[in-house]
Amino acid sequence: QSVLTQPPSASGTPGQRVTISCSGSSSNIGANYVYWYQQLPGTAPKLLIYRNNQRPSGVPDRFSGSKSGTSASLAISGLRSEDEADYYCATWDGGLGGIFGGGTKLTVL
Amino acid sequence: EVQLVESGGVVVQPGGSLRLSCAASGFTFDDYTMHWVRQAPGKGLEWVSLITWDGTTSYYTDSVKGRFTISRDNSNNSLYLQMNSLRTEDTALYYCTKDLLYRAFDLGFDSWGQGTLVTVSS
Secondary structure (H helix, E strand, O other), rough: OOEEEEOEEEEOOOOEEEEEEEEEOOOOOOOOEEEEEEEOOOOEEEEEOOOEEOOOOOOOEEEEEEOOOOEEEEEEEOHHHHOOEEEEEEEEEEEEEEEEEEOOEEOOO | OEEEEOOOOOOOOOOEEEEEEEEOOOOOHEEEEEEEEEEEOOOOEEEEEEEOOOOOOOEOHHHHHHOOEEEEOOOOEEEEEOOOOOHHHEEEEEEEEEEEEEEEOOOOOOOOOOOOEEOOOO
């Protein structure tokens, strides 16, 4: 059971907008930046969002991140089949060190 | 181009020891904090440890404290993870990752290796 809570699954149809939530506490999300990773099947994870809402170069602007209080969200607009992957949130926790959410498996229907 | 190449993963018995290595290239190694992240088969990601750019500070997840030691050799652009008293629950693919931040650290990893598999089994 992860300290950061994500829904285990999410789904959407092509073109749709999907959001994935990440819930934490005042010692982690409430006090630190949130990062998001995408892991395609059989590959290493890739940084998708850093410092709550910043996109690394090369990440499409269909991906966006936000944070409010002790929760964060990843939104994917204009859903595409290649977005089917596992998504993880991550942040620093003052007592635990680095922590990841349990991951959300996104299915494109 | 940043490259991170892990090695050292093998099958080891419970209670055994192992040292993982990560060879880094394509960036100024001694300007960046480095991390180890692991993923058990079919499971999610777990942050394991970090070491700052100058090697003076390290942190560990609770489950490996006292058993694992992270180190680096900036003269050889290499990162290491010494793993002692291994347990079956340490079985995972271990990734070497580079921190996004210059001479700082957080949970942003902008480069990942391909991983090296550690299997702890009798």
